[in-house]
Amino acid sequence: MAVIELETALEKKDFELLSNLGMTAANNGIWLWLVGGSVRDIILGSQINDFDLTSEAPAEDLGKLLIASHHGLIKSKSQFKTQKLVFDSTIIDLATTRKETYAKPGALPVISWGSLEEDLIRRDFSINSMAVSLHPDNFGILVDKNYGQQDINNRLIRILHPSSFLDDPTRLFRAVRYQIRLGFDIENQTLGLINQSSPFIAGISAARLRREIELILHEENSVEILMEATRLEILSHVNPLFKTSLLKNPLIQSIQRGCKGNVLLGVLGSVLPEKEILNLKKRLGVTKKQAKILDDINYLKKIESIFTAPLDANHLYSMLLATDREAILVIASTTSNPMVARNLDRYLAGNLLRMPLSxxxxxxxxxxxxxxxxxxxxxxxxxxxxxxxxxxxxxxxxxxxxxxxxxx
Incomplete structure (x- = not known):
């Protein structure tokens, strides 16, 4: 039976906190487990920003016990009865082991109490389906019935059952996110199921779909993730024009500018005609800020020819003063005309200049x-x-x- 040496893998304060939480839970007849991405990142030797813990006890009751015993506080609660706890600077996400069922593809899960084994098998990928005991009787013991450690060693992203993407199509986006972030390959059967399951993206709500896109847009290698999601024809189920032939060059150009977040969303929107920009806004349920960026990109595309000649600052200001800065950056980053980029860059640089007189x-x-x-x-x-x-x-x-x- 494999043992994870938490003492050597974690900072001293985090090791001591987890040990103490496990001891407190055990003293009250509760087995506490470190689970999911936390275990994956420990095995990989990656930075851990927060810790996912679970037990078969109600999270609300256990959370109260843990914060009272170790001077923590409850930062937030979720609809799935999970709790975010804070102990000094360490964040703990505490959940109750559960089962999930799905009424239809893309729907939120219906949850019910489950065992640890049932909790692990409901997860998205094998590498996220491991648990490490925090109970003093078997501290550090790895529970890995889904061969997650083996897949980490083989650098593979693998789903746990054939209906995984059908149950939750947002996992299609996560598969590519993990693939690029970790430098792994997608396992062959999982890859085949991606191709079969992509149409079920249509069943994802606007809010959940936008959340998945935003998570990608803020990844360190966001452009590479978008390019791979385009190649696998995942993004084409967000908008049919999101194809490699249209997106490849704008995405490559955006790398040079270090585009992230809403600017990168704008890069996606820049390849769309006006009608499809409206469809994208509706499909993602975009924020007011995002809608402004997409609308202004459409405006700039209509007047782009004006910027093909050298313009003085007064002309630039008269046309761009009401335009969102991030929309201007999108066009400056993706235009094929150097003069357009030069004019827009002059305007952007001018807005950053410190005024010489108050x-x-x-x-x-x-x-x-x-x-x-x-x-x-x-x-x-x-x-x-x-x-x-x-x-x-x-x-x-x-x-x-x-x-x-x-x-x-």
Whole structure:
């Protein structure tokens, strides 16, 4: 029977906390287990940001016992009766072992109490289906009936049963996320089931689908994940135009800019015509911020030809002032025209420039409080972008000249 040496694998404070939590649970007749991704990351030697614990006791009752005994606090609770506990700087996700059933593909699971074995078999992939005992009688013993450690050694992503993707199609996205994040391969049977199961993405709610896309967009290797999800024809079930032929070049170009998060969502939207952008917004149930970015990308695509000639800062501001910065960055990153990119980059850089004169200093120079200040600040910024102003002295002379001109 395999033993995981937690003392050598964890920081001292985390090892001591888990040992003490396991002891407290045992003293109350409860077996506490470290489970899921925490076990996977310990075996891989990866950084662990929080710990997943489970027992057959109700999580609410056990959580109260643990925080009372070890000076913790309950940070949050979930609809699945899990609890997020905090002990100093260590975060513990505590759950009760459970079974899950699915009414239809993409639906949230119906949960009921289950044994540890049933809890592990319900999980997404073998590498996430292991448990390590925290009970002092068999501390560190690995429970691995689904051969997760073997799959880690063989660097494989493998589902636990043929209906896994049917039960929860969000696992299709997770499979590719883990594949790229860990540098693993997807096991052959699992790969075949990805191809068969992708149409069930249609059954995922907008909120859950957006959550999966957002998780990808914030991964370290987000572009590579999107490219692989496109190659496997997973993303084409989010929008039929998300194909390698359309997305490959924009995604490659976005790597050079380090695009992440909503900017990368905008890169996806940049390949779509206006009607499909509307469909994407609806399918993902996007936030107001995301909707603004996608709408502004559509606006910029319509006027992109204007930026193919050199433009001064006033022209750039008149066209871009109300446009979301991240939408501008998307077009600057993905355009095939160097002049378009240069114009948009000048505008973006100008917005980051520190103003040489404050509002109070402009009033001291003779401007009236109110709209005149904002108008002058815009003129100053435009002059800085066009390199008419290089320092504070230039800015003062610029303002005084403008004031003198207004009197004539």
């Amino acid at each position: 509002g109070a200093e402009l009033i001291e120079l003779g401007l009236k409080p109110g709209p005149e200040i904002g108008m002058m600040q815009r003129e100053l910024r435009c002059a800085m972008i066009d390199r008419i102003i290089l320092d504070k002295r230039d800015a003062v002379l610029f303002v005084l000249t403008k004031l003198e001109e207004s009197l004539n």
